[in-house]
Amino acid sequence: MRKLLLLTALLFALTPVFSQHIEDTLSTVYWCPNDTFKIRFKDEPKLSIFTASRKDKISPGTDAYPGEYVVFYFGNDSLKVNYHNNLPYAHNIYLNFASPKGKTTLRFHFNYRTAHFSNEYIIKHKDRVRYxxxxxxxxxxxxWTLSPSGQRSEDPYKTGDYYQRVVNYFKPWMNHPVFKQLNFPDSVVAMEYYNFRENSFAFNIDGKAAAKGKxxxxxxxPYYYVFGDELADSSLFGRLKPLVEDFANKSNFRKFYRENKSFYDQQAARAEKLLPMRxxxxxxxxxxxxxxxxSYRVVFSPLIGGSHSTQRYSTWQGDVRFGENVMFVCGPERYDSSRVLSEKQKEGLYSGVVFTEIDHNYVNPATNKYAKKVDSIFSQRAIWTIRSSSADFYGNAVSVFNEYMTHAAFCVYVEDVYDAATAAFVIGKREDMMVDRRGFIRFREFNQELLKLYRENKDKPxxxxxxxxxxWCARQQ
Structure with missing residues (x-):
């Protein structure tokens, strides 16, 4: 009869390594006759085989989910190991065992999560687009917009009635300590902007405190990671959370948000009209x-200028994956403020903002198949980008190519769905922006080559x- 060793209360080594990442070591030494384990995860009837290596550090693992566990079968014994259920943090467990080859340690890892969508969330948002x-x-x-870095930067959208309402309302609290923490050198301000702004998305207002006016x-x-090298609670925004809360309470931010809710709703409705996401x-x-x-979610602010980003998330239910794309973009006022653009031109230009964030989630994985070829071509950056331009933000050859490809894919989409005059206008604007403003100096030729390939083979993806x-890219060298 197989013996089940149930691991419930742990252990003697608890060391936070990455935020609230947990490291556990079992003191018991287990006997494994051949260094090989059969492994079964929760909700997975199939057994997988893992042979421990004594030469490298490879180890089995799975993503952390509430109630997740793994069962190891070895010899006549089995051992159940539970995830510590502290989402989203990782949990590493070290198992000491002995075999005819001697003693060694097996590491099992429950990986940290960037998001976790409940069944209720999935049912509610599957096949939906939100703005x-x-x-x-x-x-x-x-x-950020009111901070020293935000005021110096050209990026926040500091134009229009809404910006003036922000300035007028929050002016009495401009000496709040949170602003002293948001004064960065120009060399790092762009990264810190994303670090602060995007990671705020992982936080929610506590309803019980809100009911008391706090x-x-x-x-x-459901989101735990948005931007940077850390989970959101360890990001710039996460570290400044106490100051952010204090500023929100002292300035009565929620009153301002309520007073502008109708404006936010109107902006969301306008974004939905101008962005045919489906x-x-x-x-x-x-x-x-x-x-x-x-699922898709378009997150925006009337205070965002030209700095956009995207993040993709997923949750597995057995063998079924639920994936959601989130885009962080500017508001529609950037285009509605123009008196010379037609409605279709506004739609095309604004769609480019979102499309070129969405399609990174499609282009980047497709590029990975050709990564070596891309690297051999685009590592010669002088052919493809201008130094000291925004193209410098893309640190390696693959990321440069992906930026070319995402914007060119948008131009193919535009030619496919718009009338010829609107398509020519939007494509021309995109080419001008990429070459003249962003420093991707061969984009016009690259774009026209992709358009040519597509026109000749419209039946192919x-x-x-x-x-x-x-x-074609290789010949440009």
């Missing part, structure tokens, strides 16, 4: 058929053109 200005996210945008920020999902979604999955997502396009 919104989250309350904590807008709080972060207001603080702002308390909770790090309780059409983009379907077009991208047709042209990059190996990538599928089940865009992802199939990588070999021909990269051959």
């Amino acid at each position: 919104d200005i989250p309350e904590v996210y807008e709080l972060a945008n207001i603080i 702002v308390k920020l909770l790090y309780n999902g 059409a983009m979604w379907q077009w991208l999955e047709k042209n990059f058929p190996n990538n599928k997502y089940q 865009l992802a199939s053109f990588y070999p021909q396009l990269l051959e």
Whole structure:
């Protein structure tokens, strides 16, 4: 009869390594006759085989989920190991065992999570597109825009009635200590902007505190990572959370947010009208058929200028994956403020903001198949980018190519779905921006080559053109 060794209370080594990352070591030495384990995860009937290596540090593991566990079978024994259920943090467990080869240690890891979507969340948001200005996210945008770094920077959108309402309302609290923490050298201000702004998205306002008129920020999902090298609670925003809460309470931020809620709702409705997300979604999955997502969310602020980003998240339910793409973009006022643009031109230009964030989630995985070829071509950066331009933000050859490809894919989409005059206008604006403003100096030629390939092979998905396009790129050297 198989003996079950149940691991419930741990152990003697508890060392936070990464935020609240846990390291546990079992003191018992288990006998394994051949260094080979059969492993079964929760909700997975199939057993996997793992042979411990005595030469390298490879180890088995799975993602951390509530109630997750693993059962090891070895010899006549078995051992159940539970995740510590402290989402989203990682949990590493070290198992000491002996075999005819001697003693060694097996490391098992429950990986930290960037997000976790409950069954209720998945049911509610599957096959949906949302457009919104989250309350904590807008709080972060207001603080950054009013900060010394935000005031010096050209990036926040400091134009229009809404910006003036922000300045007028929060002027009495401009000496708050949070602003002293947001004064960065110009060399790092862009990264710290994302670090503060984007990571605020992982926090929610505590409803119980709000009922008492207080702002308390909770790090309780479903998102746990947004930007940078750390989980959001260890990010710049996470570290400044006490000051952010204090500023929100002293300035009565929630009163300002309520007073502007109708404006936010109007902006969300306008964004939905100008951003045909479902059409983009379907077009991208047709042209990059190996990538599928089940939900989209457009997050924006009226205070964002030209700094946009995207993040993708997923949760597995057995063998079924629920994937969500989140885009962080500017508001529609950037385009509605123009008196010369037609409605279709506004739609095309604004769609480019979101499309070129969405399609990174399709282009980047497709590029990985050709990474060595891309690296050999685009590592010669002088051919493809200008030094001391915004292109310098893209630190390696693959990221430079992906930026070329995402914007060119947008131009193919535009030619596919808009009338010829609107398409020519939007594509021309995109080429001008990439070459003249961003420093991707061969974008016009690259874009026209991809358009040519697509026109000649409209029955094929865009992802199939990588070999021909990269051959063209190689000839440019």
